[in-house]
Amino acid sequence: MLFHSATFLVSVTVLVALYWLAPWHRVRLQLLFLSSLVFYGWRHWPSVFLLLGSIAVNYTLGRLLESRRSKALLAFGVTINLSFLAYFKYGRFAVDQLISLGALVGVELEVPKPDAWMPLGISFFTFQVIAYLVDVYRKEIPAERSLLVFAVFKSFFAQLVAGPIVRGKEFLPQLHRAVPFELARIHRGAWLVLCGLFLKVGVADVLGDYVDYAWKFPETLGINNAWLTIYAYAAQLLADFWGYSTMAVGLALCFGLTLPVNFENPYGASSLRDFWTRWHITLSVWLRDYLYISLGGNRVSRGRAAFNRLVTMALGGLWHGAGWNYVIWGVLHAAWMELELVTQTFRARWPKWLGVVITFHVVVFLWIPFRAPSLAALGTMLSRLVSAPWDINTPTQTAVMTLGFLVLQKPLFSLVRAERADTLKPLAEVALAAAMVWLLLAYGSARQDFIYYVF
Amino acid sequence: MPSRRLLLLAATVLGLLFALEVLCRVQPEGLAAVAHRVRFKLALLHEKGPVDFVALGTSRSNDGLSPSLLQLGTGFSAATPSSSLPTLEFQAAHLGAQKRVFVELSRPQGDPTAMDADSTPAAGSWAGDPIGEWLHQHSALLQVRRAFALENLPRVLGLLAASSLDGSEWFRSRQLVETFRPPSPPEGVADDAAWRPQRFEVPPEPPELDEDGARVLVGYERALASLKAQGARVVLVGPPVGSGLRAEECTPERNRLRHTIALRTVTPLLDFTCAEVDDRWFVDGEHLSSPGRAKYSKALGDAARALP
Structure with missing residues (x-):
């Protein structure tokens, strides 16, 4: 269900x-x-x-x-x-x-x-x-x-x-x-369920319609639509999985149970290492505790530790699906993290925003093999990103939604929290709830499975 | 007070849904007109009152025709950015009694977009969700939910000011692109001779149509019969296209199909599809720009006046 x-x-x-x-x-x-x-x-x-x-x-x-x-x-x-x-x-x-x-x-x-x-x-x-x-x-x-x-x-x-x-x-x-019955807990849960529903149906599925179509015919994309596709997918994937996790946490709260938070503004990470402490947190912790540490972690030689990280990320990639694209995705993440380690001193002098911008774009680019339905489609998409004519039509709704969702990450993450249900002013809560219902009705897309259901 | 906050949240969500459901049941026609582009154009025409001619068609006609420039009396563009046979048939059936109707004759998409494409999902997608399916079938709100999309709300104003509109003000999605492009055509384009409908030799026995051609023919036969039954004088129109698309559309096979439809439905055809007009009249090789619109509207008006 x-x-x-x-x-x-x-x-x-x-x-x-x-x-x-x-x-x-x-x-x-x-x-x-x-x-x-x-x-x-x-x-x-x-x-x-x-x-x-x-x-x-x-x-x-x-x-x-x-x-x-x-x-x-x-x-x-x-x-x-x-x-x-x-x-x-x-x-x-x-x-x-x-x-x-x-x-x-x-x-x-x-x-x-x-x-x-x-x-x-x-x-x-x-x-x-x-x-x-x-x-x-x-x-x-x-x-x-x-x-x-x-x-x-x-x-x-x-x-x-x-x-x-x-x-x-x-x-x-x-x-x-x-635990005793507590209305405040149900209120928090209901708030999260509503927010999660909005993220899934009002954002992820709407963007998903465009992204799916684009990946079905990557050879037809103009350069503008190819770029929009990769940014829209970054937004779709986060909205989808974050929406699901938020609903899960909210539902559990309604039964008096607390589930761990799975996302913490991942696109605000200043390095890939930081990203993995914010994206699918429970999987990252699992891989660290039960795979990476079991392999010896970093209490081994530098080369062996790098190998451990590579194996952990490659298997983490494979966990997402049976395909070489997932392995490539995991390996590329590991490779970039090694690069971050080597350039640590140099990067320490950078302003934080630069690290955030670079990391975000690395993540977006690495989602390309993750999303690609085949290696051939991957190659086509990469070529359209660098050499394709400009499409006369760019879907305004998708562009505005992608940009808005990605730019407003910080305020969105501060809003979609159980405790915000307690601290929001009643009028603000009512206005936000009404806006979410309104947008869900007007824009909510046809139902699609949660992306992570298949992983 | 947690109980009050929870009650407020639930009342907001459920209350809003209930209020909108009631609104949609009280005003189903008006909201359907705001929700659907095709219904909107028809409602606009209805509100505007009697006109001398109506243009039906796809985005090519929607972007390419200004009724006032045809100089055939008061006109209305009911063309929309849709190109499916169900859309054409729906429009023809609901257009009401009209004096003259220009029907765009182009090859509709193989996978026709249904009338309610921008509404709720198809029933099949509700598998495993019986309550969702029940709501889909019984909720007035879900049928017209797109009426509440921000970009559709201006249609309410359109309906209120229908008498001063001719339908061509809506859905020109390429207006923004036109703004950033230099006016076309630049000086020096001299293709006046090309702006006239083409004539082709039609074999006495039209050839057999393939499956898709037969589907298109049947669709046009139904739509045209419906229009004629309501008393309209119908003219088929093939809008001009840029050279790239012309190479696909102006082929012996496609020409035969268009002319076969005209023959079988006994309807005059003003076919500009093969007119070798300059590409600079178009925004994107398919849709006319503002000067192109003026040029084509005048050419079509002239050709229509010359009809017996």
Whole structure:
């Protein structure tokens, strides 16, 4: 079910009411679990069995790891989770590569391709549960004893399919606590849901219509539209994922739960390293804690540390999708970060705004391979950016929206916060809410999936 | 007071939606006219009252014709930046009784843009959202939501001042480009002889049309029959184009299609498609600039007066 569908919004309103009317905490958790299963199976009900199986296996593994701290058991747990991810998400890609490789050496391989169905959010909940197993192994958290609590931790619909990637130590204790009903919290949640909905439907989807069309026919773009496409995509991607994450945080608040913030004005970063502390924060932290540090982090030789960063970013890229473009994207990020390290002293003398402008444009350019549907399309787009005639028609609405959204990042990020619901003057809140509803109605685009659903 | 703040937020969101829904149910026609460019032009014509002729067509006619310059009495441009057969058929069916109607004859897009392209998504896109689909079918607000877009709001003023307008004031999307371009054509362009409709030898038995040609023919037959049934004298018009597009449009195959449509519908055709006019009359090789508009409007007016 999509967060921005009317069915979801109506259902979740009813669910919030039922949740707080339920007299016992256990019943509330049961409600959350059942509704999460409905949410997850709405489009593809067999996915629910994968989720249930994952809950059962990882709950058991957690308990076993606590009673017997075994590296082999942890490796087994990580492998089994990754194997599902590998099969569903990367299976076809791997087979395609194998066939291409065979063709390269003149061998015609006939390898059956895995089922094309990819369970929603598998990348997110796989990382979430791996973190849980590692944390239990490291004795940072105890294994969860309540199967119901663990099931809600694993399946909570607000963060199940596109994050934020919540950690056991921050989320499990919340599920044990029965928090009292508090209208202020629901008010904050409703504010975030409205803001997130606006970002998704009123900004991301509107820009997405243009961006999708442009990427479908990159060879027809004039130089002005090619440039507008890459800036519009930068705005679309942020609005889409930030909108989703904001709705997730808001929805959780309505149930008295707190999810981590996933974005912190990323296009205001003054370096790529800084960018990764602001963009998809929960993924960055995950990669740092469970991959980069496990590889040795920076407590090794300079060369090895650079290699660790390269591997982390390349795998981080691959996490986003089964395609070489994602790997290229990750590797280019790593390469630029190395360049930043080498020029650190030199860059320290620059004014901050220069760092922000350069970093923003590096990010925008690196989104090009990220978005490119194929290497051929990537090449076409790059060539249109440097040598193409000027299109007589530039879509004014897209240009104004892209520019406005990118320029107003700082005030927007200060507005889209749970605590702003408390500090905004009532009249300002009403005016902003009315403006958002108005713009959603007038400009909101046809519904599209959240971009990060497919990652 | 958190409860008051939450109540205020909910009342704002739900209250606004409810109020707009009520407004859309009370004034469905007016808001539909503001929401849709085609409905808007028709409403504008209706408000303006009787005219001597109406021009229907795509952005080529919309940008290329000034009714007052045709010197055929009072005119109205109902042409819009749309180029689909459903649009033409809708306009023809809702134009009302007119004395004379110029219908642009160009090859409509293969993938016709439906009338409500700038409204709500197609029903198929609501899969998995039954409440959304129900709202899509039952909400008056969702049908005309584009009426609330800022760029469409000036249409309200247009409807209020309809009597002083001829329809050509709207939707010229290339006006900004024209502003930054030197007036065209520059001195020295002498192509007066080219500004006249072309005649072609039409074979006595028109050739078989391909599937797309047949689709276009059927669309025009329906639209023209509808106009004629309402008493209009119809004239088909092929607007001039720049040399680049002319190479695509002025081919034996395309010429045959246009002339076959004219023959089969028994309608006079003033075809400027192959007129070798200078490219400098155009903004972008397809749409006429302001001087080009004056030139074409006069040429079309002259040709129309010469019709029996």
